[in-house]
Amino acid sequence: MSREILDEEIEVKDVDIVVSKSNVDGDITYANQIFVKLSGYVQSELLDKPHSILRHPDMPSVIFKFLWQELKAGNDVFAFVKNLTKDGKYYWTLANVRVTKNPDGSLRNYVSTRRKMSEKAKKTIIPLYKALLEKEKSDGADASWQLLNDILVKNGASMQTFNDLMKKIQN
Ligand SMILES: Cc1cc2nc3c(=O)[nH]c(=O)nc-3n(C[C@H](O)[C@H](O)[C@H](O)COP(=O)(O)O)c2cc1C
Numbered sequence: 001m002s003r004e005i006l007d008e009e010i011e012v013k014d015v016d017i018v019v020s021k022s023n024v025d026g027d028i029t030y031a032n033q034i035f036v037k038l039s040g041y042v043q044s045e046l047l048d049k050p051h052s053i054l055r056h057p058d059m060p061s062v063i064f065k066f067l068w069q070e071l072k073a074g075n076d077v078f079a080f081v082k083n084l085t086k087d088g089k090y091y092w093t094l095a096n097v098r099v100t101k102n103p104d105g106s107l108r109n110y111v112s113t114r115r116k117m118s119e120k121a122k123k124t125i126i127p128l129y130k131a132l133l134e135k136e137k138s139d140g141a142d143a144s145w146q147l148l149n150d151i152l153v154k155n156g157a158s159m160q161t162f163n164d165l166m167k168k169i170q171n
Pocket residue numbers: 020021022025026050051052053054055056059064071081082083097110111112
């Protein structure tokens with residue numbers, strides 16, 4: 001979907017807990033009131049649509065590649081996400097995406113609980129995502145993945161400790 005991208009941030013409040021659920025494909029099956037409000041859509045425009053309806057062009061693909069890799073492996077993920085609203089504005093959150101299971105062990109759904117991203121985290125994450133996106137555009141997805149790995153290692157982390165590092169960056 002092409003729409004004008006505005007350099008206008010929408011405030012997420014300290015108390016906001018922005019929740020959505022998805023099926024195995026990432027389609028939205030539930031959205032709470034604040035999720036709907038921030039997105040600028042009405043609920044019926046969101047339900048059954050892919051979460052990528054909110055995808056912002058500033059987001060590096062590698063973050064979503066990592067997210068899906070972890071979810072498919074049954075692991076929960078913490079990731080900073082810049083989302084695009086219906087009218088072209090944006091908002092940042094730290095998303096905790098969890099895998100939920102049925103009693104028989106089969107996948108029930110994915111649940112994302114997002115909170116306001118700290119100003120401190122923006123100082124680290126915005127330049128990081130910019131570098132990853134530039135790498136993706138110049139040298140491709142694999143090079144961007146490698147760059148993320150290298151940066152994590154340089155910070156004493158790894159893909160395995162990604163969540164811990166994101167929580168540390170937030171606080
Ligand atoms: C529960 C859940 C919540 C998600 N929330 C978002 C979100 O808020 N914004 C977003 O851009 N992608 C979100 N995604 C990831 C999307 O499914 C998708 O991978 C991403 O938008 C990239 O889309 P693309 O691969 O079509 O470019 C979420 C995925 C899941 C499973």
